[in-house]
Every structure is written in C-alpha cells, then in structure tokens.
Amino acid sequence: MKETIFNIGYDLITKEIPRGSRVLDLGCGDGELLAELKRKKRIEGFGIEISPESVGIALSKGVFACQADIDEGLSDYKDNSFDYVILNQTIQNTKRPEYVLREIMRIGTRVIISFPNFSHILIRMNLFFRGKMPKTKSLPYEWYDTPNIHMLSIKDFRTFCRQKGFSIEKEINFNTNINNSTSSKKILFPNLFAMYGLFVLKKD
Amino acid sequence: MKYLHTYSFAETTPFLLSCGKTLSNVNVAYETWGTLNTDKTNAILIFHAFTGSSHAARHYEKDTEGWWETYVGSGKAFDTDKYFIICANVLGSCYGSTGPSSLNPKTGKPYALNFPFITIRDMNSAIKNLTDHLQISRFLAVAGGSMGGMLALDWSIAYPNSTKSAIVLAASHSQPAQAIAFHQVGRQAILQDPSWKKGNYYGSEEIPRLGLSLARMIGHITYLSEKKMHEKFGRKLQDKAELSFGFDYEFQVESYLRYQGHKFVDRFDANSYLYLTRAIDYFDIRIDHGEGSLFSAFEKSKCDYLMLSYSTDWLYPPENMKQMANTLRGCGRRVVYLDIDTDNGHDSFLIDNQVMVAAVKNFLSQEIDTTENNV
Numbered sequence: 001m002k003e004t005i006f007n008i009g010y011d012l013i014t015k016e017i018p019r020g021s022r023v024l025d026l027g028c029g030d031g032e033l034l035a036e037l038k039r040k041k042r043i044e045g046f047g048i049e050i051s052p053e054s055v056g057i058a059l060s061k062g063v064f065a066c067q068a069d070i071d072e073g074l075s076d077y078k079d080n081s082f083d084y085v086i087l088n089q090t091i092q093n094t095k096r097p098e099y100v101l102r103e104i105m106r107i108g109t110r111v112i113i114s115f116p117n118f119s120h121i122l123i124r125m126n127l128f129f130r131g132k133m134p135k136t137k138s139l140p141y142e143w144y145d146t147p148n149i150h151m152l153s154i155k156d157f158r159t160f161c162r163q164k165g166f167s168i169e170k171e172i173n174f175n176t177n178i179n180n181s182t183s184s185k186k187i188l189f190p191n192l193f194a195m196y197g198l199f200v201l202k203k204d
Numbered sequence: 205m206k207y208l209h210t211y212s213f214a215e216t217t218p219f220l221l222s223c224g225k226t227l228s229n230v231n232v233a234y235e236t237w238g239t240l241n242t243d244k245t246n247a248i249l250i251f252h253a254f255t256g257s258s259h260a261a262r263h264y265e266k267d268t269e270g271w272w273e274t275y276v277g278s279g280k281a282f283d284t285d286k287y288f289i290i291c292a293n294v295l296g297s298c299y300g301s302t303g304p305s306s307l308n309p310k311t312g313k314p315y316a317l318n319f320p321f322i323t324i325r326d327m328n329s330a331i332k333n334l335t336d337h338l339q340i341s342r343f344l345a346v347a348g349g350s351m352g353g354m355l356a357l358d359w360s361i362a363y364p365n366s367t368k369s370a371i372v373l374a375a376s377h378s379q380p381a382q383a384i385a386f387h388q389v390g391r392q393a394i395l396q397d398p399s400w401k402k403g404n405y406y407g408s409e410e411i412p413r414l415g416l417s418l419a420r421m422i423g424h425i426t427y428l429s430e431k432k433m434h435e436k437f438g439r440k441l442q443d444k445a446e447l448s449f450g451f452d453y454e455f456q457v458e459s460y461l462r463y464q465g466h467k468f469v470d471r472f473d474a475n476s477y478l479y480l481t482r483a484i485d486y487f488d489i490r491i492d493h494g495e496g497s498l499f500s501a502f503e504k505s506k507c508d509y510l511m512l513s514y515s516t517d518w519l520y521p522p523e524n525m526k527q528m529a530n531t532l533r534g535c536g537r538r539v540v541y542l543d544i545d546t547d548n549g550h551d552s553f554l555i556d557n558q559v560m561v562a563a564v565k566n567f568l569s570q571e572i573d574t575t576e577n578n579v
Contacts (some may be wrong), residue, residue, distance in 0.1 A: 046533070046538065052542050052543060052544070052545065052559070055540065055541075055542050056542065056559055056562055056563060056566075059540055059562075059563060059566040059567060059570070060562065060566045062566075062570045062573070064508070064538045064539060064540050064570075065540060066529050066530075066533060066539055066540065066541040067526075067541050067542050067543055068526070068529075068530065068541070073530060073533075076530040076531055076533055076534030077533065077534050078534060078536075081534075081536060
C-alpha cells in the first residue's frame with residue numbers, strides 16, 4: 001500500500017479527539033495515527049490490524065495492536081469501552097459495514113469514520129469518459145486487486161446513518177494536499193468536490 | 205563462581221498443594237542473569253517448558269548451552285545487559301527442584317510414586333516463595349513458551365500485582381483434548397515398560413529407557429509440523445539407497461526420532477515425565493481462576509500481554525491464543541497479539557525468528573519506558 005494513504009485526515013482526527021481519551025483504531029496499519037495521538041493528546045490507544053507485519057511495526061512505536069479481522073474481532077468488547085472508535089479509510093474494506101458500524105457504535109461513545117468519496121468529480125469523469133473502473137490518488141487500485149469492496153459516497157453515508165438511526169454529530173468534507181499532511185475543509189457541493197468525507201457519530 | 209542456586213522452604217510449615225496433600229523441605233533450583241537495578245524495575249521471570257531447566261542461557265563462554273540461548277543474553281531479546289532475569293526449575297522436575305526423584309525427608313529414599321500430584325498452580329506457588337525470598341515483589345515481565353506460557357498466564361492471574369506484563373508464547377488457556385491424548389500415550393509407554401517397576405527404579409541399573417524414549421518420540425512428533433518434517437526428512441532413507449523390507453529404523457525421520465528418544469533418556473527422569481505431563485493436562489485457567497469462564501479468569505489480571513502464536517503449531521493451535529487475546533481485549537487489557545508465520549511448529553518459540561525477537565524487544569522496552577514514567 002502507498003505510504004501517503006496512511007496519513008489521510010490525521011490532522012482532522014487529531015483535532016477532534018480530546019486529551020486523555022481512550023481510543024480504538026480499527027485497521028490501525030503501522031500505528032502511526034495512534035502514536036501521533038499518544039504524543040499530541042496523551043490518549044490511551046489500542047489498535048486492531050490484520051497484517052502481522054504492521055502489528056510488529058506498530059509495537060516498535062509503542063502502540064499495542066492485535067492481529068485480528070475487523071469483521072470478527074469486535075464482539076468481545078464491552079459496551080462503551082472507548083471514548084472514540086476510529087475507522088479511518090477502512091469502512092470500504094470491511095465485509096459487513098453495517099455490522100461493523102453497529103458494533104463500534106456499541107463499544108464507543110463516539111465514532112470517527114472517514115472514507116474516500118466515490119462520487120468525487122474525478123471518479124465520475126473517469127468512469128464517464130474513460131469507461132473504466134476509476135483509479136485516482138485516493139483509490140489507486142486496479143479493479144481486480146482492490147481491497148475496497150464496499151465503496152460509498154458522502155451522500156450514501158448520510159442516507160445510511162438516517163436509515164439505520166445513527167446520529168451524526170459533525171460532518172467534515174475535505175481534500176488533502178499532495179502528501180496528505182494538511183486537509184482543506186471549505187468545499188461547495190461536497191458530494192461532488194470533496195475527495196473524502198469524515199463523520200463524527202454520537203450515541204443518542 | 206556458582207550460578208545454580210537452591211532456595212529451600214517448607215521446613216517448618218508444610219507446603220500445601222492443590223491436590224490437598226503437602227510437601228516438606230521443598231527445594232527450588234534457580235539461576236539469574238544480569239543485575240537488578242536499585243528500584244527493582246528491571247526483573248523478568250522466565251518459565252521453562254515441560255522438560256526444561258533453570259539453565260536458560262550460558263553464564264560464561266564455555267558454559268553449557270541453555271535451552272533459550274537464542275533469546276536470552278547480552279543484546280538479545282531478553283537482554284541481560286538491561287534486565288535482571290530469573291529462571292527457576294519447576295516443582296516435579298528433575299533439575300534441582302523437588303520432584304519424584306528427590307529424597308523424601310520422611311523415609312530418606314526417593315519419593316517415586318509417593319510424590320504428591322502437582323499442578324501448574326503449585327509450580328508457581330513454589331516459585332513465588334522463591335521470588336518473595338529474593339524480595340522482588342513486582343516483575344517487569346513474566347515470560348515463557350508452551351508449559352512456560354501456561355505458567356506465565358497463571359502467574360498473571362494469580363498474582364495480578366506482581367507483574368507489569370506477561371509474554372505468553374505457543375501456549376493455551378487449557379490443555380486441549382488432543383494434547384492430553386498424546387500425553388496419555390507417552391505415559392502409557394512408560395507405565396508399561398517392565399523396567400519402570402511402579403516407579404521404583406531409582407538406584408538400580410535398569411531404568412525405563414524404552415518407555416521414556418518412546419514417550420519422547422511421540423512428544424517430539426507433536427512439537428514439529430508436517431511441513432517441517434517434510435522439508436527436513438522427506439522420504440529419505442538413512443544410510444542406504446534401497447528399501448530393506450524390514451521393521452528396523454530405515455527412514456531418516458525414524459532415525460531422527462530414535463536419536464531424540466535416546467538422547468532424552470540420559471537427561472530426564474521417567475517419573476518426572478509422568479508427573480509433569482499430568483500437571484499440564486490438569487491446566488485450565490477457566491476452571492482454576494474463572495469458575496469456567498475465560499473472561500472471569502482474565503478479569504482478575506491487571507497486566508499487559510504480548511501473545512505470540514505460530515501458524516504451524518498443531519499442539520496449541522493459534523486459534524486458541526487468538527481467543528485469549530480477544531477475551532483480554534474485551535477485559536480492557538493492553539494486548540499485542542501476533543500469529544507468526546513459520547514452518548517450525550510448536551517448537552517455534554525456541555528457534556531464532558526475527559519477528560519474534562523484534563516483538564519481544566519492542567514490547568519489553570515499551571514496558572520499561574512506561575515503568576520509568578510512572579515512578
């Protein structure tokens with residue numbers, strides 16, 4: 001996976017999380033986000049990651065992660081075990097997004113979920129003019145080797161939350177600069193022009 | 205300089221065991237490496253596996269090789285320059301701690317089958333007596349593989365305040381049925397050897413060599429993996445080019461097992477084999493600590509965990525370790541769990557593996573860093 005993918009929205013997520021929170025990062029990769037949150041916000045962080053190599057790298061950064069599949073690794077957590085559960089650029093990789101969402105809303109007080117917006121103008125144009133599965137900076141894979149099996153748009157997610165009864169506390173739509181280190185947020189017609197959506201969901 | 209020490213206790217008050225019986229004049233043999241720092245925050249307790257001893261590593265260059273030489277030493281995963289390491293021989297064994305081959309103080313003869321049945325819990329109680337005597341009330345980590353991993357699990361739950369972390373390798377929360385089955389076959393090999401003489405073979409020329417070596421051969425199969433055996437031996441013949449149409453040791457794999465069996469008889473006591481396998485069979489932390497529930501058992505622990513399973517371990521399959529890691533996460537413990545991809549089977553935790561070295565090193569430095577912050 002490309003290095004740049006991992007840093008998407010870190011600045012926004014870091015801003016969102018209060019000091020000293022208990023945080024679970026699902027699909028934590030090499031633990032960079034949790035390490036950053038530990039440094040900047042003194043959080044108590046936990047990670048779940050399917051790649052054993054990444055779990056090893058995370059540990060070298062002082063991040064405690066378990067090798068597990070998100071789709072099956074959540075049921076052991078008690079209700080409200082975490083202040084925040086983060087699902088960053090991962091929902092589109094899960095086999096059962098609705099189940100995962102329900103589980104993380106159960107185990108977390110708040111959920112931060114961020115994903116690439118599939119209805120972004122570049123993706124639409126890619127499909128419309130080239131007639132091919134879109135390949136962009138945020139979606140760099142070929143159709144046959146992509147881990148992204150449940151793509152969605154910002155609008156899709158809003159509808160999903162309304163239908164399933166998840167209450168949205170905050171919505172941030174953003175684009176990133178070339179190395180993803182900073183995110184710009186002021187976007188008109190976000191479902192068309194925002195590369196990513198970020199939602200903070202709160203338990204009622 | 206003397207490196208093998210013995211601590212004796214239960215001289216006046218007998219040592220009570222899980223089976224209800226008691227032992228008097230208990231010896232615990234142990235060795236140490238490195239130096240304990242002044243605030244006693246760098247002590248690590250290592251537990252050996254079933255047939256191991258307190259000799260985890262060399263103390264000097266020409267010393268005999270230890271059973272965990274790859275992982276214990278200067279600059280190694282368990283870095284003896286940084287940490288103070290203790291390893292004690294378990295109760296029931298035959299390397300200096302009290303076991304069936306020790307002299308019964310009441311009779312002046314070896315215990316043999318008068319030795320009471322012991323459990324993993326009893327082994328830890330004995331070691332706890334030693335560590336209390338050494339005035340180490342809290343370890344940075346307790347660590348072990350296989351039976352050693354079971355001891356680490358039991359320790360973390362039975363003495364929650366006495367360790368900051370536990371490193372559990374190639375272990376299981378309870379002895380699986382298949383593993384009990386293999387143990388039973390091994391024990392039967394010993395029990396049915398005429399030289400075993402109901403355990404009273406001490407001092408005689410004739411010891412249950414056949415039974416014990418057969419038990420070891422069976423055990424050894426469970427420590428390897430099919431893949432490893434295939435890679436190491438395949439169907440190659442030993443010292444010959446053609447089949448001999450006989451029942452003698454003909455394939456390399458057969459000859460290897462025979463060698464393992466022979467080698468073992470010279471270094472291990474048959475009665476210890478019986479008692480220790482039984483102790484492992486009885487192990488179940490769900491029953492011992494959680495009234496049948498893994499969750500309730502782990503809720504009693506307080507420490508961080510590093511858990512490593514090995515993809516080809518069929519004695520204690522990775523699924524079992526994963527279940528423990530998931531349950532511990534549910535209890536709110538900080539857990540690092542990794543399933544290491546290897547062909548080396550159950551024995552993997554003894555064999556050099558860079559993923560394992562890095563995991564142990566990084567885990568321990570994280571633990572010691574956070575200790576210093578707290579003090």
